[in-house]
C-alpha cells in the first residue's frame with residue numbers, strides 16, 4: 145500500500161517537472177522574440193530554397209519564422225529546425241488573411257510558390273495566387289512593420305528568351321495563354337506589385353530572378369530534371385528526355401543561391417537582379433550523362449535514355465548574365481555542377497536507403 149502511494153508521488157513529481165520544463169522553455173522562447181535581435185519571416189520555408197535559407201539565417205543569429213502550407217514543401221525539411229530555439233513554424237497559406245501579432249519584423253523573404261512545372265501544371269490556381277495575392281499580402285505585412293521585402297522572382301519571367309544570355313533589361317518572350325503562364329505571368333505580376341508598393345508606399349523591396357537551382361532537400365517527386373534523373377537512376381527506371389535533349393539550363397547549387405539572396409536583402413538595390421550560375425550551362429542530354437556517370441561512381445548502373453514529346457512552351461535555352469549581381473552584390477557562384485550533384489545524389493541515396 146505504502147509503496148503504491150510512493151509510486152504515485154513519483155509519477156506526479158515527474159509530470160509536474162515536465163510541465164515546468166515545458167513552461168520555462170516556452171517563456172525563454174518568448175523572451176527571445178522581444179529581444180533586440182532581427183526577426184525575419186521566410187515564406188515557403190519547407191521548400192528547397194526556404195529551408196536552406198532559414199538554416200543560414202539561424203546561423204547568422206536571426207529569429208526566424210518559417211511559413212508554409214506544405215502543398216509542395218516537405219515537413220522533414222524543417223522538422224529539425226523546429227527543435228531549435230529561434231525557429232517558429234507557421235503552418236498556413238501565404239494568401240490567407242493574417243492577424244500576424246509580430247511585435248517586430250525586419251525582413252520578409254517571400255519564396256512560397258509551387259516551382260516545378262509538374263507542380264504548377266497541377267495547381268495553376270495555387271501558383272498564381274501565391275505570387276499575386278500572396279505577394280500583396282506580404283507587401284501589406286511589410287508595410288505594417290516597416291519590414292524589407294524580398295520577392296523570389298524567376299528566370300521564367302524571360303519565357304523562351306530570344307537573347308542569350310539573359311540580362312535584367314530583357315523584357316522576355318512569354319506566352320500569356322499556355323500551361324506555364326500561371327507561373328511565368330504571376331512571377332511577372334509579383335514583380336509589378338513590388339514596383340507599385342515601392343512607388344506608392346515607399347516599401348523597401350528586393351527582387352531576385354532565380355535561375356535553375358538544385359540541392360539536397362529537393363522533393364524526390366518534384367518533377368524537375370535533376371531530381372527526376374537522380375531518382376530514375378536510384379530506382380533503376382528509364383530516363384525520359386522531353387524533346388531532343390538539346391535544350392539548355394544553367395544550374396546553380398543551393399548554397400550559392402542562399403548566399404546571393406542574403407547579400408541582395410542587405411544591399412540597397414531595389415531593381416530586379418539575376419541569381420544564377422552562368423558557368424554551368426548544359427543541355428539536358430549532357431545532364432543525364434553526367435548524372436549517370438556520378439551514380440556509376442557509387443555503384444548504381446546506368447539506365448536507358450528515352451526521348452518523348454517536348455513540353456509546350458519549354459524554353460529552348462537559359463543562361464543568366466550576372467554582371468549586375470557581381471557588381472552590386474560582389475556575388476558569383478562558387479560550387480561546380482558536379483560537386484553540387486555529388487551532394488544531391490548522396491542526399492537522395494541516404495533518403496532511399
Ligand SMILES: O=C(O)[C@H]1O[C@H](OP(=O)(O)OP(=O)(O)OC[C@H]2O[C@@H](n3ccc(=O)[nH]c3=O)[C@H](O)[C@@H]2O)[C@H](O)[C@@H](O)[C@@H]1O
Nearest residue numbers: 259261298300355356357368369372384385386391428458
Ligand atoms: O529549377 C528551377 O529553378 C526552375 O525549374 C523550372 O523550370 P525548368 O527549367 O523547366 O525546369 P525543369 O523541369 O528542371 O526542366 C529543365 C529541362 O529538362 C527537361 N526535363 C525535365 C524533367 C525530365 O524528366 N526530363 C526532361 O527532359 C525539361 O523539359 C526542360 O527542358 C521552373 O519553371 C522554374 O521556375 C524554376 O526556377
